[in-house]
Amino acid sequence: MATGANTHSLPQLIEALQQGGIAIVPTETVYGLTARADRKKSVDRIYTLKGRGFEKPLALCVENLDMAKAYGHMSGLAEELAAAFWPGPLSLVVKAKALKSGTVLDPRLYGKDKDGNKTVSLRCPQSTWLSAVNAMPLALTSANLSGQPDPLNVDDATASLGEGVDVILNGPPCAVGLSSTVIAINGREASILRAGSLTPEDFVSFNIQGRDWHA
Numbered sequence: 001m002a003t004g005a006n007t008h009s010l011p012q013l014i015e016a017l018q019q020g021g022i023a024i025v026p027t028e029t030v031y032g033l034t035a036r037a038d039r040k041k042s043v044d045r046i047y048t049l050k051g052r053g054f055e056k057p058l059a060l061c062v063e064n065l066d067m068a069k070a071y072g073h074m075s076g077l078a079e080e081l082a083a084a085f086w087p088g089p090l091s092l093v094v095k096a097k098a099l100k101s102g103t104v105l106d107p108r109l110y111g112k113d114k115d116g117n118k119t120v121s122l123r124c125p126q127s128t129w130l131s132a133v134n135a136m137p138l139a140l141t142s143a144n145l146s147g148q149p150d151p152l153n154v155d156d157a158t159a160s161l162g163e164g165v166d167v168i169l170n171g172p173p174c175a176v177g178l179s180s181t182v183i184a185i186n187g188r189e190a191s192i193l194r195a196g197s198l199t200p201e202d203f204v205s206f207n208i209q210g211r212d213w214h215a
Contacts, residue, residue: 007154007170010132016167017136022046024143024157026171027125029089029180029196030150031157033165034061037139043106046139049164052146057111059091059123061140063130068122071105071137072096078185080206087126089176089197093184096120105137113186123180129169142179152177 008016013023020042022035033050035042037060047054062068065082072094074082081092096110096118111119123140124130142150143157151157153173162168181196189210192200200208 008167010129010169013129013167013169014133017133017138021166022049022164023167023169024154024161024165025127025129025169026154026174027127027140028087028174029125029176029178030152030174031143031154031171032125032140033143033161034138034140037061037105037109037137038103040106043108043139045164046141047108049161050141050144050146052141054108057121058109058139058141059121060105060109061130061138062122062124063133063135064124067135068092068124070097071099072120072122075185075187077188077190077206077208081183081185081203082122082124084206085198086124087130088124089126089178089180091121091123091180091182091194093119093121093182093193095186103137106139109139113184119184121182125180126175127171129171150179 016023020036020039022045025032025034033046035046060071068074078092078094113119144151144160151160154170158168176197178197181198182194184191184193190208191210
């Protein structure tokens with residue numbers, strides 16, 4: 001098991017992900033667990049290691065708004081929020097796009113909205129390692145056993161899941177210390193699926209409609 005003093009380099013992270021490995025990585029919210037989102041065995045390992053129910057979709061990690069547009073329908077509101085808060089502690093659940101030929105994400109990256117439309121949760125963390133992975137589609141979730149506290153530093157993440165991963169990338173303690181706020185978007189309507197460091201008060205200038213936005 002690696003510790004904060006015995007972790008891996010950025011080139012080792014990239015190589016491991018390219019080969020289908022899984023890794024612990026720092027983000028601004030909590031330490032994350034990541035692997036290729038287009039490789040079933042890699043996604044299997046995330047669910048098994050965390051003890052996570054297969055009915056709970058994983059987020060897709062994106063480097064920027066352009067990458068997000070390749071995977072999801074970024075409506076006017078979604079694009080406005082991404083421009084304002086990305087990179088940062090906001091995950092946007094939007095309708096999924098049909099992907100280009102040859103590009104396939106594991107089905108467990110997708111959910112469904114109330115109308116039965118396929119959705120994808122897009123997360124753009126404020127992390128220096130992200131630009132180095134060359135737009136690989138990565139699944140991302142917190143690096144802890146399901147139901148246990150989120151890890152806020154590399155030692156906590158390593159103690160929780162370090163025995164089961166291929167690479168541990170060190171970084172500073174998490175600046176935010178709360179999971180990302182998750183917002184589902186349909187046109188100008190939105191609903192908060194998970195509270196985080198961002199609250200409705202942070203979005204008052206965006207003319208958001210929906211039952212969560214009465215404040």
